[in-house]
Amino acid sequence: MQFRLITCDMDGTLLDNAKNISDDFWPLLGRLQEQGIIFAPASGRQLETILDMFEKAPNPVSVIAENGALVYHDGEIVSLTTIDKTATMRVLDAIAEHPEVGWEVTLCRADGAFVGHTNEEFARLTAMYYHKLNVVDDVRDYVNDDVIKLALFTRGDPEEVAETVLKDATGDDLAVVVSGTQSIDVIHQDINKGIGLQELAAKVGVPLSQTLAFGDYLNDAELLAAAGTSYAMANGHPQLKAAADHIAPSNEENGVVRVLQQLLDS
Structure with a gap:
């Protein structure tokens, strides 16, 4: 295989609609790691959550977490970008x-x-994405200069909300990233999954031309653009599919595993 670093979104990409990783993935990951190929999940999820999800990995994985704000390799955080408290x-x-x-x-x-503790159902759902989660009276009391992002759930159209309600509030120093059909992330202006891939590739000494990326939604756009070769999932956002080099079968069809198996066997 020509690729030395493979990065892959989680929700809607590697995970099926029930939020599970296919059993077929683990022996495939073992084959990749035996060949010295780095596999790095890239997600809006929390680092601790992703590490828990990859406990079955034959060897530790690298991670691009929090939509690129945190990059992890060889047991340590190698890049962390925070948001100013005032912002x-x-x-x-x-x-x-x-x-x-x-x-x-x-x-x-x-x-x-x-x-916040006002919505117990939301807190329970959030715990699936953030394994290190604190339910508190008011999140404003926990704002400091170590904030990585604000993850927002909206009952309206997130693209419309991002353009109208949040546009003025984010200013020039923050970016609004639509990360799902009801989800928005607010992160540092200079951060996205593509930047996270660049940081990781530089750390491990892999040229971007030898990287491969998979994604399905708008928060994966920079990731696919930065990678040497990109695959959008068949179930992905139309804009992402139009920009990607290739289309992989859907997440429900185990598309990531099928593509990687083909590449390894070719």
Whole structure:
């Protein structure tokens, strides 16, 4: 295989719709690692969550977490980009001014995530993505200069909400990333999964031309653009499929595993 670093989104890409990793993936991962190929999940999920999900890996994986704000390799965090406290509060103020959107907010820091206790169902769902989660009275009390991102759930169209409600609040220093059909991440302007891939590739000494990336949604756009070769999932966002080099079978068809098996066997 010509690729030395493979990175892959999780939800809607490697995971099926039930949020499971196929049993066929683990022996495939073993084959990759035996050949010295680095596999790095790239997700908006928390580092601890991703590491828990890859406990079955024959060898430790590298990780691009929090949509690129945190990069992990060889047992340590090698890159971490945070948001200024004032900028975080500015976004939280804008959210408070628009309760009609039906927000739920997760405040993400390197030392854990924080969610308000007002919605127990949301806290339970959030725990699936953030294994190191604290349920608190008010997330504003936990804002400091170590915030990585704000993960927002909205009951409206996230693309419309990002363009109208959040556009002015984010200013020039923050980026609004639509990460799902009801999800928005607010992160540092200079951060995305593509930057995370560049940071990881530089750390391990792999040229971007020898990287391969899989994704399905808009928060994967920079990741696929940065990689030497890119695959969008058949179930992916139309914009992503239009920009990718190739289309992989859907996540429900085990598309990532099928493509990698073909590449390894060719």
